[in-house]
Amino acid sequence: MTVQDVRAFNRFYTNVIGALDYGRHLYAPYTLTEARVLYELAHAPRTDAADLREQLSLDAGYLSRILNRFEKDGLVERGPSQTDPRRRRITLTARGREAADLLEERARESVGALLATVSPADRPRLAEAMRTIRDILSGGRAPRAAARPEDVVLREPRPGDLGWIVQRNAAVYAAEYGWDADYEALVARIVADFAQDHDPRLERVWMAELDGRPVGCVMCVRDRAPDTARLRLLLVEPEARGLRIGDRLVRAVIDFARGAGYRALVLWTNDCLTAARRIYRRHGFTLVAEKPHRSFGQDLVGQDWRLELDGRNERGEG
Structure with a gap:
């Protein structure tokens, strides 16, 4: 240049x-x-x-x-x-x-x-180009001081967003917890299964968007247990934390699961993910089991959480 x-x-x-x-x-x-x-x-x-x-x-x-x-x-x-x-x-x-x-x-x-x-197909490319210029000329420190929770939009995934879910989950968890490529492979399988075969009446993906770019995601899919949905792949970008995005994504899953007729919502996480566990607890999930395991190159403690959708253990916070 x-x-x-x-x-x-x-x-x-x-x-x-x-x-x-x-x-x-x-x-x-x-x-x-x-x-x-x-x-x-x-x-x-x-x-x-x-x-x-x-x-x-x-x-x-x-x-x-x-x-x-x-x-x-x-x-x-x-x-x-x-x-x-x-x-x-x-x-x-x-x-x-x-x-x-x-x-x-x-x-x-x-x-x-x-x-x-500008055609709808070109708008994501335009937003990415603007973001690139801003990030480079600000030395990677583009200001977000004016960002407010109400600036965040939850929306359906667009072409390319499912790939974003895989890439960002792998990158964020590698940077913050040292997880290896096994986790990326797991996320890729989860996303591929959803993309290949899902019932939109019973399963859904939400993307959180701020300033025209994804900053978070979550999935709701059918579980093996009858009348049960599973919350998967909750993620919020580090620079977008503090805007209650995680709370909104979890609330979206709960509302959708209840509206779809599920009787319970379950999830699996690890005890090192303290911020996510606080969100689950705020929304009424209860810890039902935990077990040590070796996965993603780390010694972890896996946890199973459950929310009864008849409201018996939901606090309604968030």
Whole structure:
């Protein structure tokens, strides 16, 4: 890649962004920078000037003038920080939130119009290309501070997602627990069996998506025991943890299994997966058996968990 390649892409991208704001109404009556400040305040309501300067890479004096104008116009309020008395917390007023919501609506409409020109088959490739540029130029530290639980979408798998389940399960468990290729082989068999022969009325896969990319998954399949479903392959990407994705995926399986007429939901896990076990317990699963074993290159303790779907042991949390 050369400097000219980057400059050519920049010119192209600038034209695309300019087309989104045809007629220059997208941010009116604010400038682009003012709109960015409103966006950050709307998505991180407990912030201060120092946070904004860092997040937006703005000059302190320039940001101060913007905030003074916003305060004069009744868009923001300043008060003492709850964590640092040397700082002043900045929050949107009701009027400020209305302004931020209006800008957000305009932005969604403009981007939606742009995406309407992209075929559905090309959208995953476009999202991946955008993500690649962001990750590389941020040194692999692309910001996700604004991510909220409500930004995560649970959806059906798309072409390529089942392969993602195999690859990410193998990579995450190898990195975090040292599991070898035997685990990848197991996941591949589970996914292949589902892809080859499953009843959509009784079996299903959920993908958790954030910013247009998968960050989690889970499966619900028929168990050998009658009237029993099995929860399998619950996974949440490390960088997406803390957004209650695991809780939502498990809740989706429980609701589906109950709606499909199953009387019980079971799962097998290992005692080293403490975060997953906490989720299962929150949703009412009980530990019914455990046994030491040697698998995936490690000495483990396997555990069988069970949830009666008539509600006798479900706590309804999550």
